[in-house]
Amino acid sequence: MSSPATTPPLPVMTGRQKTILVLLLGAQFMVSADFSILNVAIPVIGNSLGFALENFQWIATAFALASAGTTLVFGRVADIAGRRKMLLLGMGLLVVASLVGGLASTPTLLLAARVAQGLATGIVIPAGMSLLTTSFPEGPLRDRALGLNGALLSAGFTVGAVLGGVLTGVASWRWAFLINVPVGLIVLLLAPAVLTESKAAVRTKIDVPGAVAVSLGLVALVFGISTLGARGWGDSTGLLSLAAAVVLFVAFVFIELRVESPLAPIRILTRSTVSWGNLGGLVSFTMETSAIFLMTLYLQEVLGYSALSAGLAFAVMGVTSFIGGIVAPRVIGRFGSPAALASGLLVQGVATAALFLVPPSTNGVVLVIVATSIGGFGHMIAIVGYMVTATSGLSNDEQGLATGLTSVTQQVGITIGIPIMSAIAASGIHTRTAEGASRGDAVLGGVTGAVLIDAIVVVVGAVVVGLFLRRSRVATPTP
Template sequence: MTSRQKVVLVLLLGAQFMVSADFSILNVAIPVIGNGLGFELENFQWIATSFALASAGFTLVFGRIADLAGRRRMLIVGMVLLVVASLVGGLANTPTLLILARVAQGLATGIVIPSAMSLLTTSFPEGPLRDRALGLNGALLSAGFTAGAVLGGVLTGVASWRWAFLINVPVGLIVIALAPIVLTESKPTQRAKLDVPGAITVSLGLVALVYGISKQGEDGWGDPVGLLSLAVAAVLLVAFVFIELRVPSPLASMRILVRPTVSWGNFGGLISFTMETSAIFLMTLYLQEVLGYSALAAGLVFAVLGVAAFLGGILAPRIIARFGSPTALVVGLLIQGVMTAALFLVDREPGSVWLVIVATSVAGFGHMVAIVAYMVTATSGLPDDEQGLATGLTSMTQQVGITIGIPILSAIASSRIHLLETTSSRQDAVLGGVTTAVLVDAAIVVGGALLVALFLRKSRLVSAPAEAPVVERAAS
């Protein structure tokens, strides 16, 4: 990398690390915030859900806007919104004001991540250099999510939960000041209008989807409000597809979406994100409810996982260079799935914690290899003016996956726990619910890996620039 590329990389990775940390930084502090501001107990979840709804629902739209309006400009807009929202959240004295701040933070994340990702992919030529940049990006996204939980706990315990908001302000101001100096503005190759009907239907459809799944996970899979939300999501997303087939300047060109590298790359990423966050949730439940660990002790168990995931992000570009990104994606998913299945063997004995440490760490390594590989697969072989859409899709995959996984597996575990509690102790019931959900998790990951391998078997996508014709031929 040139000196300028290194500076660009540090700036973009720093911005994405910050917004990734924002996703989890308040999770530990939710009870403290809720009690301090007078939230009703049943509304505690909205401190996290409001952020997720906004970030997942609008990432794709903002990725396309960045293509049209300029990626550097949109990155700065997103960082300004994040700074303002963080300041408001840090000073909030009512539940309404705090939720509005979280919604604004989610919107800022939906702007920053696709803008920074597309700037990253267009700043580095397709090949080993871009793979290395995406590997570091994937490692820091994972580290940001983990560090957010740790940092939120430390700030809440040592100072105040308000600093979990306010810490964004100085970091955001630094990015805003440096972006015009370091980053080159992108310019669209042709003038195009934003597909407003498509933007409305896909955004509202994704919001309805995330809300419906969250509601079902919270109140059970027969909840009428959740079912209605899912039905609305289905109607809106189908309408979105029909709109995209007919408008002259679609938000998401079907020409891109039907590429196997884009569609199946994102499918693999969605499976990996959804099931990894679920597995960590299930093991947190197991450690606290079955083995009796405190929240702090349970968090420390996953420290090795954080190291393994970071190592996976660092080594993923080498694996991709050797075997190609589709193969790396499949292998990463298989490692994640098999090691998640191993967690079925946990029991009430204290020694099971070592199985949790080893299995989650190896699964975390495979997960990060899969994440970097899906980012490379889903953004390669595309012209620069479509990178905003491509990276918007990968970012949307990440946000939706992180959001919907826990409600789905939580509902499966809860239903099994309630059934077993009639005949077993609380600990045995929780253990039975967790192990059942773990098997479902593992089966979905392994099944997803097999589907990706099947539908990408003819796609010989490699990263070296000399192989670019192969990329184009595979994509078509």
Template sequence: MSVADSEAPGPPTGVAAGTGVAAGTGVAAGTAVGTAPASLTPRLRLVLVLLLAAQFMLAVDFSILNVALPVIGEGLGFPLGRLQWIATSFALCAAGFTLLFGRVADLFGRRRLFLGGLVVLGVSSLVGGLAQNPEVLIAARVFQGLATAAVTPAGLSLLTTSFPEGPLREKALGLNGALMSAGFTTGAVLGGLLTDLLSWRWAFFVNVPVALAVLVIAPTVIEESRPDERPKLDLPGAVSVTLGLLAVVFGLTRAGEKGWGSVDVLLSLGAGVVLLLVFHAVERRVPAPLVPVAVLGKRSVAWGNAAGLIAFLTETSLVFLLTLYLQEVLGFSPLAAGLSFGVLGLGTVVGGSAAPKVIGRFGTKRTLIVGGVLQFVFTAALLGLGDDRSWMWLLLLATFAGGVGNMLVIVAFMVTATSGLADGEQGLATGLATMTQQVGITMGTPIMSAVATAAMTGSGASAVLGGLKTAIAVNAAVVLLGVLTSAVFLRGGRSGAR
């Protein structure tokens, strides 16, 4: 995740010895060359489409079942107290195993893990759609989460090693960021549509044809990418970081349900922190660490990922808060509430499309700051929302503009996170970035839910609105914190800095 100190980009990534790129681009795997493609070839376009389709599908999976949870509970006989495990079982595995699988992709082959993860995703989605009892559905969600943890960093590292540093990679990452953020919003809309028009089971089935299409085409256009010499896997580091992340994510998800003072929440979070400290100690001593301490010590890694964590935490939790506003205060149906976020999705697409040009003109640090300020201003503007539907204009305007700003931050974070590293470390870089994304998505909702609930006094729509405004104010303050950390701790430069 480190980035070059100078304005000039480094040597093209994805063309060094031992690195596979798309066949037909004129660059053979394992061949060092001095130049990289200046524009997208037809084969690179196909590679881009395949990888983006997979990433979009995975982003949709994060939210597609949210609207359908009550219907699934009634259909399969889920006790109300266990209903949250449909989401939690997925989030635990998706966030907890991402860093491990990102490194496995480096060691054993990114394409191999990418394709294998898609097979698991397709099969588990089919099983989930056919499930007749809660146990089978939860098992399917666990394997969907594991598949997401494998496919996301593997696909992202294939993306970064297939496109050289500079405008091409920035354009690819801009599209990837836009589609992933739009996918989270699309999941809410699509889940409502499928549940209302067909059945909740189609929220699972929709993955199967997409996975099959990518599996059929990808082997012919994406070549394997892995180092010539395979280092040993850091097993103690892998175990400690995976268990630590699982404990932290579990504690965060339970905090939204039981409160931050609950004994099991505190024990889980405490155990997670201890395990992550053990992981850091292990990484300082093993000869082939899962995450080299030198990499973690670079500014772009520490503070770039901090910016990404805040971006994902704030925007996804804001969707949750505004869903409550639309349904509990304004009385919208779940489907109507989901459709209202189409404007936010449009904003993220606009932001993702514009981000490469903004980064090329102003650099990643300024883009992080400008995007963060835009997101902060329009998140704070939501404090003006009232208790009737005449305020929808403000919600739509603020979510659109805030979505543009949020996506500028996300793309700048991803460019910073994957620039300046050797191809052999791209799985590590994308694994860290993906872990940041998924932990941010997972922790945002329980944090803001706890803030909103604590601030609600009395009953009725006015009490709900008061609690939501308090949480929105906290959300805006966290966004501003991200702007300040980027401004103070990141150096300037075209693509960030060490």
């Protein structure tokens, strides 16, 4: 009589792996929160330093341009020069830039600090994610680490908004910068003792033409969309910038097909897990950050909430997002990362669609809290699913590129979503205002119209990504 089969125990993290995880997650959370920590404080900063009203957006855009335009390049540099070395370099730059930003007395100095913070983020995120994936073997341990990483990356965006409002309201906007200094110094002190150097086994030259093309292309893309979002979809400068982005991306593809050591080998970009996984991540990041922005606009402009109160309304979402990151590895273990990505997107899309029903009364805040909390949970399932999908089945030498691509997806998604949706909402607001609607009714109509488009994009993305990843898995079964 045969004995019943037993399920092998799940691997357990060693003490050293736990220490590495805490350190890297702390660094990733720090740079993630940095993206949004100043959003609530932007009007206060602009008025304090003498920014013209139309230039307020550059306090956020300067950071996004630098981070989105350099993340992929620094991912490859980290593979070659050493991931720990680049992590330390990025954290050092972030500490200095945050100190300069906190002490800035002119718009020029503050914008220079924001650019430096963006560069630091472009260095730290791919280096940190590469160290994370190479420190844990592919499987349950890596899935768990990526789940926690994804939870903190996404939660950092929400927590950053809340923390920025608290620091601005209680102390000063300068502390939104200065808080990075002690945290960064702790990472710089501990990292050399905890992390071992990691780099690609074979040293290759950096693809300079490809790096220039993709970096300028990303900068042109972000600048173009930001400009169109601020000035309207017919603005010539924004349209020319988008045209330049298309030309640069086409040039990048041709360069990669011909150069000896490409920055982004086409064989990786054509893998279905990498391409469709990153598409799913792009949809999730773009539309979730947009939904938060639209609901912030609704809470402040329709319900009359203060910036701090509006930020605190998303506190529950931060909790459910973290829970989603914890649960995601179990979902992946049972159903696979493609299924987690598609189902997470579907939950996010349906929850966003519910926001279309927000009323002009204060009762609407309950719906906002419930829907964004459920959407945040689904969003985190999708984000962890996309990160596992887009980085699985690759060698350690390719991890920097793969994680660099996921980082670019995150940065570009966060950056382009708000300008696109704000432009759609603004168009609806202007139309209703011209028809004689009150300010509150016009804003409500513009916001709900943009929310509906947001939800449709996410649901369609869930269906498309789920179908194509399923087909690719059937076509190339795992032995």
